Amino acid sequence: MMKILVTGASGNVGHFVIEELLNMGEHVVAAGTNVNKLKGRFKGKVDTVYFDITNQSTYDVALKDVDRVFLMRPPHLGKPEDLYPFIDAMKVRDIKLVSFLSLMGVENNPIPPHHKIEKYIEASGLPYAHIRPGFFMQNLSGIHSAEIREKNQVFVPAGKSKTSFIDAADIGLATAILLHHPDQYRNTSHTITGFEALDYNQIAAILSKVTGRQITYAKPGYWKYRKYYIKKRGLEKGYVNVTVALYFMTRMGTAKKVTEDFLKLSGRNPRTFEEFARENIRCFLNKETI
Numbered sequence: 001m002m003k004i005l006v007t008g009a010s011g012n013v014g015h016f017v018i019e020e021l022l023n024m025g026e027h028v029v030a031a032g033t034n035v036n037k038l039k040g041r042f043k044g045k046v047d048t049v050y051f052d053i054t055n056q057s058t059y060d061v062a063l064k065d066v067d068r069v070f071l072m073r074p075p076h077l078g079k080p081e082d083l084y085p086f087i088d089a090m091k092v093r094d095i096k097l098v099s100f101l102s103l104m105g106v107e108n109n110p111i112p113p114h115h116k117i118e119k120y121i122e123a124s125g126l127p128y129a130h131i132r133p134g135f136f137m138q139n140l141s142g143i144h145s146a147e148i149r150e151k152n153q154v155f156v157p158a159g160k161s162k163t164s165f166i167d168a169a170d171i172g173l174a175t176a177i178l179l180h181h182p183d184q185y186r187n188t189s190h191t192i193t194g195f196e197a198l199d200y201n202q203i204a205a206i207l208s209k210v211t212g213r214q215i216t217y218a219k220p221g222y223w224k225y226r227k228y229y230i231k232k233r234g235l236e237k238g239y240v241n242v243t244v245a246l247y248f249m250t251r252m253g254t255a256k257k258v259t260e261d262f263l264k265l266s267g268r269n270p271r272t273f274e275e276f277a278r279e280n281i282r283c284f285l286n287k288e289t290i
Contacts, residue, residue: 003027003065004179007051008072009038012138013101016172017070017179018046024180031062054082059089066093068179071100073117078238080116087117091124097182099175102132104191105254111245122187129178129185133171134164134193135255137276140203141283143243146233149286153218154204157225157247162256163200164193167271174265190261194270197256203273210277211284222248 004021008014009030021028022045030038031051038048051062053074063069069090073083090098098121102114109115121128140148147155174192178185198206200217207215220228222244229240249255262270277284 001027002067003029003047004068004070005029005031005049005062005066006070007031007053008070008074008101009046009048010034010041011072012136012142012168013133013171013175014070014072015041016169017175018042018172020173020176021179022046024176026176026180029062029066053077053086056085056089059086063089063093067095068097068182069095069099070175070179071098071121073101073113075239078113078242080113080120083117084120087120087124087126091126095126097127097129097179097186099129099131099178101171101175102130104132104134104193104257106132107189109249109254127182127186129182129187130189131171131175131178132189132191134166134191134257135250136171137165137167137194137271137273140165141276141280145283147218148207148215148284151218152213152215152286154200154207154215155218155220155225155228156200157220157222157244158200159219159251160199161250161253162197163250164195164197164256164258165203165273165276166192166194166262167276170262170266170270174262177265190265191257191259192262192270193257193259194273195258195263196272197258198273206274206277207284210274210281213286 004026006014006018009032018028028046030046030048032038033052035048035050049062051058106114147153171192204215204217226240226244229235
């Protein structure tokens with residue numbers, strides 16, 4: 001029985017891809033640089049393998065008996081060329097489908113590295129199914145949850161723009177469906193969004209409703225946001241700069257598109273932000289309300 005390799009297996013999307021593939025009866029290989037973490041998370045339900053996309057000596061073991069691959073760009077690798085050797089390694093094997101986690105709108109935007117990676121996969125002749133999600137709801141329950149908990153503020157420099165947020169769990173399901181049916185979805189692209197576009201005042205109103213606290217949208221400018229996240233939050237400058245660039249693009253209207261791709265793939269509607277906030281309410285509660 002051939003296997004599906006899932007890179008970035010401990011990431012926001014990767015572990016959801018794995019859970020859904022297991023539900024479909026697939027044999028999965030979870031790949032990453034921390035094998036003990038993967039073993040602890042999946043508890044013997046998957047094979048685990050040490051894999052470092054920048055180390056070509058790890059490719060052969062990772063691709064053994066594999067005929068489909070979920071490919072994720074490690075966030076710390078900014079250059080598309082970092083992924084090319086692994087794509088070349090897949091090319092000489094009998095791979096039925098590569099599903100690459102890309103970005104919404106990247107087909108018309110050559111700036112993010114995902115654009116060149118998509119093009120390289122296509123040019124290689126590998127059968128592909130690109131997944132192009134909108135902004136993750138997990139951005140709010142993760143990186144941006146600190147200000148929601150501590151200051152009752154949504155603190156992102158997105159201006160008045162709208163975003164069609166999608167739950168990473170829904171991205172995982174959509175990806176698993178593509179990998180489970182490689183012939184059906186060969187050489188396709190799928191833009192996965194929520195069913196509505198919300199501005200951040202609406203996000204704050206939903207969080208207020210769910211938590212019972214008055215949460216507001218702070219609407220900081222780029223410099224205020226950047227300074228706060230680097231100086232006060234202590235986050236890496238490079239990472240913060242990438243988020244600033246993404247919010248700049250969001251203000252240009254790149255994040256508001258709503259598609260039915262998830263419904264077409266899965267037969268159901270994507271999770272709403274209110275449903276997500278209720279399910280993940282602990283991420284948004286402050287010390288007084290826990």
